[in-house]
Amino acid sequence: MTTTTKTHRSTRDELIEGLLKAELVGPQISPAIPSDSLYRKSLPEIKPLDINGLVNFSSHEEVAAMFVNKATGEEILKLSPFARYxxxxxxxxxxxxxxxxxxxxxxxxxxxxxxxxxxxxxxxxxxxxxxxxxxxxxxxxxxxxxxxxxxxxxxxxxxxxxxxxxxxxxxxxxxxxxxAFKVTVGSFTHDWWxxxxxxxxxxxxxxxxxxxxxxxxxxxxxxxxxxxxxxxxxxxxxxxxxxxxxxxxxxxxxxxxxxxxxxxxxxxxxxxxxxxxxxxxxxxxxxxxxxxxxxxxxxxxxxxxxxxxxxxxxxxxxxxxxxxxxxxxxxxxxxxxxxxxIIPTYETASITPDIIKQDGQPLSVSMEALSSSRPKTHQAIIIRLYVRFDIS
Known part of the structure; x- marks a missing residue:
C-alpha cells in the first residue's frame, strides 16, 4: 500500500469516525478525540466552563462558542441530548x-x-x-x-x-x-447538560x-x-x-x-x-x-x-x-x-482480474485460441484454476 493510499484511508476513517459518528451518536467533544484531528479542527471555538455553582452569561453572544466541562473536558450540550443525538x-x-x-x-x-x-x-x-x-x-x-x-x-x-x-x-x-444544570443568559434561565x-x-x-x-x-x-x-x-x-x-x-x-x-x-x-x-x-x-x-x-x-x-x-x-x-x-x-x-463499517477488499498460476506466472489465455475450433486445452486450464482458487 502506497503512502498516498494510506493517507487517503486515514483521512476517510477519521471523517467517518469523527464527523458521522460524532453527529449521530456523539460525543461531539471528548478528551478521547485528538485535538489535532480533522474533525476537531472543524469545530468552532471551544471554551472550558466551570459548572460548579451558578453559571451566568450577560448576553447571548457570550454563549455562541462550544463549551466543555472544565473539570473533565467532556462536552456540554445546550439542548436536550434526546434532541441532539x-x-x-x-x-x-x-x-x-x-x-x-x-x-x-x-x-x-x-x-x-x-x-x-x-x-x-x-x-x-x-x-x-x-x-x-x-x-x-x-x-x-x-x-x-x-x-x-x-x-x-x-x-x-x-x-x-x-x-x-x-x-x-x-x-x-x-x-x-x-x-442537567441551570444556566442564566441575561434574564432567561436554560437547562444545559x-x-x-x-x-x-x-x-x-x-x-x-x-x-x-x-x-x-x-x-x-x-x-x-x-x-x-x-x-x-x-x-x-x-x-x-x-x-x-x-x-x-x-x-x-x-x-x-x-x-x-x-x-x-x-x-x-x-x-x-x-x-x-x-x-x-x-x-x-x-x-x-x-x-x-x-x-x-x-x-x-x-x-x-x-x-x-x-x-x-x-x-x-x-x-x-x-x-x-x-x-x-x-x-x-x-x-x-x-x-x-452502532454505525457498522466494512473495508471492501480490492479485486483484480489477474490470476497467478502455481509457477508464479500470470495466466494468459489467447482469445483467438478460445474462438478456434479446438479451444478445449485453454478451457481446461481455466476450469482447473477456477476449481483450485474458488472452490478450495
Missing amino acids: GCGILYPQESVSETVDTEPQDESSPVNSIEPASENNSNRTGNLSGDQTAEDSDSPDFDVSLTNARLPSSMAISFVLDTDSCERLTVHISAATYK YRSPFSLEIDIPSASISAHHSSNIAVSSGRKNGEVPEDLLNVRMISRPIRPTGQTLITIAITNVSEQHSPSSALFQTELSISALDSKSQGCILPYPENNGSKNGDEELASYELLYRHDQTFAIGHGCAADWDSSPGEGKQRVDRIFSQ
Whole structure:
C-alpha cells in the first residue's frame, strides 16, 4: 500500500469516525478525540466552563462558542441530548412505544442444534430466530422486543462459545449519561447538560456458562471507571448448552431499567464488547451457523457462500450490529472478541482480474485460441484454476 493510499484511508476513517459518528451518536467533544484531528479542527471555538455553582452569561453572544466541562473536558450540550443525538441510546422503558409481538417458547430443554441465522441476519445483525435459538427471548428474563422498539431500551449480542476450552469470559460496557444544570443568559434561565462517561468490566466464571440458565450479572461486582448508574443498568446472560458438542449458545444483554422519561435516565453512546479466552489466550468464540443456500436451493445465497467462504459470522446483534476482530478473507475459525457497532463499517477488499498460476506466472489465455475450433486445452486450464482458487 502506497503512502498516498494510506493517507487517503486515514483521512476517510477519521471523517467517518469523527464527523458521522460524532453527529449521530456523539460525543461531539471528548478528551478521547485528538485535538489535532480533522474533525476537531472543524469545530468552532471551544471554551472550558466551570459548572460548579451558578453559571451566568450577560448576553447571548457570550454563549455562541462550544463549551466543555472544565473539570473533565467532556462536552456540554445546550439542548436536550434526546434532541441532539439519535443513535446508540438506551431509552428509559417508559419511552418504549413500539414493540414486536413474539410467541412464548419452551425454556426447559437444552439446545440439541442451532437454527442457522436467517438471511436477514447474515449481515451481522438480526434477532434470535427459530424455536431453539429464541430461548428466553420473550420471557420476563429478557424481552428481546425491547431491542426492536422505536425507542429501544436494550441491546444484546448472541454468539456460540467453546465452553470446554474457555477459561475467561469478560463483558465490557461503556456509555455515558447527561446531567442537567441551570444556566442564566441575561434574564432567561436554560437547562444545559454535561456528559458523564463510564465503563464497566465484568468477569463471568466459566462454571456458570455450561449449564442452562438465565440470570442477572451483578453490576456491583465489576471493575468501574467513572460513575456507573447502577440504578439504570441491568446486565443479563442467557446460556443454553448445545449437546453433545461442548458448545454453548450465549446471549449477553444490557437493558436500561429506568421508568422515568428523562434524558438524565437514558444511556448514550452505549457500547458492548465480549472477550473469551482459553488457557493459551486463544479465542473461544466460534462461527454462528447460517442457512445453507446449496441445500435449500437458494442460488443467490449459495453464490454468497462461495464468495465469502473464508469469512465467518461470529455473532448476531439485537438492537445493534455485531462485529469482531477479523480481517476480510482471513479465514479465522474462532475469534477472541466480539463487539457492538452502532454505525457498522466494512473495508471492501480490492479485486483484480489477474490470476497467478502455481509457477508464479500470470495466466494468459489467447482469445483467438478460445474462438478456434479446438479451444478445449485453454478451457481446461481455466476450469482447473477456477476449481483450485474458488472452490478450495
